[in-house]
Amino acid sequence: MGAEFVALSLPPILIGVLVAVACALPGNFLLLRRQALIGDAISHVVLPGIVVAFLVTGLIATGPMLLGAAAAAVIAVIAIEAVRRLGRIEAGAAMGVIFTAMFAGGVLLLEQSDTSSVHLDVEHALYGNLESLIWLDATGWASLLDPAALAGLPVELPRMALALVVIALFLWLFWRPLALSTFDEGFARGLGIRTAPLGLALVIMSAIAAVAAFDAVGSIIVIAMFICPPAAARMMTNRLGHQVAWSVVFAALAAVLGYVLAGYGPLWIGADASVSAAGMIATLSGIILGVAAVAGPHRTRNG
């Protein structure tokens, strides 16, 4: 565990943990509001946003891609609300309609446009490329204290850290009204809490997590982390604060273990190639949920 680890494994592991926690935090509230699918929706509609951004600007650059993704997320949220209200359709169905339609549109756009020459494809959007986020300037643990080397860190790391800080600050600041309006919206409104803008802010936070994360890790991890760690955490405790803490632990655990297992696991059992880290992390979060569902202390409700 020396220079090689710091250069090749530490950045992706850190990015994986940041992504997992940034998604799991708002995921707790989405789950309790029965809006868990919104994470799924946002992470899928990111694709057409990116394709359009590429078609407009003609370049694969982080700025336009993030803008395009964010714009697509906003359009999707508005469209979901519109379908739900105008069509009087249940929220889950509205999300399903919008995100599959937009994702499919993105796939068609991608096929029709001349993007084959650049690194932009559906697989990348789904699985990301966590393993490629390496830190070439690192020569060992000492590089962590070397400003020149730190400047060469993959840009995804500070970007994801910033997203996590924004999300954590939002939850810390609005914890009480969020918990209150999630539990009892009528009472919250009676207290004068503006629940509609608050709910929209929560969705925007989820979109920030999904958009910042998808480029690094793809949408599979994002979807898994919005739902699995909070759902597993719910079965560990009957208190909201503890649930959020457990979800952070589970998310980080899945990210670290998943990366290590994907990178080294196949070698341990004699295979010669590693497997997708994103796939392994998402799988592991599902396994954690399964274990919590079987063995968690608070898995039975109402009694």
Next chain:
Amino acid sequence: MNISLVTSQDTDLATRAASPLAVRGMTVSYGQTPAIFSVDMTVRAGAMTAIVGPNGAGKSTLLKAALGVIAPLAGSVTVFGEPMADMRDRIAYVPQRASVDWDFPVRVIDVVMMGMYRKLGLLGRIRGQHKALAQECLGRVGMADFAHRQIGQLSGGQQQRVFLARALAQEADIYVLDEPFAGVDAATEKAIIAVLQGLRDAGKTVLAVHHDLATVPDYFDDVLLLNTQVVAAGPVAEAFTEDNLQAAYGGRLTTARADPESVAG
């Protein structure tokens, strides 16, 4: 004509200034047909008022619109003559028990603390005095021993008492309750009515949607009979008459008398 109009407006201003909760011209619609239409309601200070009416009469809708929980098409609400938005600290609200998810990961004491949101604000520290108040409110509804239970582990009656304790923690002047006796056991009904009467005797005002016609005269001082529009309103002795009930319930009154549950909602 003009003079008399001004006078009646002045009179109404005075009436509203004296009323803990005055609603004028409230109309709410969920679709094409109005749920309530042009409802006026003037709640008397220091009294217990019941809102009574058949299924779908708009009783809960009237409460929610009065408290700003739902947006009306038209209508105004004043609290002691002031706009509702400035007077929220004076009002405590107990929504219908069935309106929330009782699997929510929260303990009884945490629910009661929610009643102190306006005192605590976003980040205000929870101090000993707040915990003591929450515990005292639980004691007043006979739930002191349940503070650390998860809310899903409670019976329906116990859940309703916790909701009342949360309203008590708001330390308001006006208590607005939506079907506080729906689906609760007899012991809980007695406990709740005792707490509400205690509030009334302390000078507070109570307004509740109520579905059991038989207990209206025992429990309440005033009544408002509603069927989309106001049918009658006033002291129980004057407004709660056979004729007014017939007008509010139409042909359904006999059923309503035989089975009070059937007029819930």
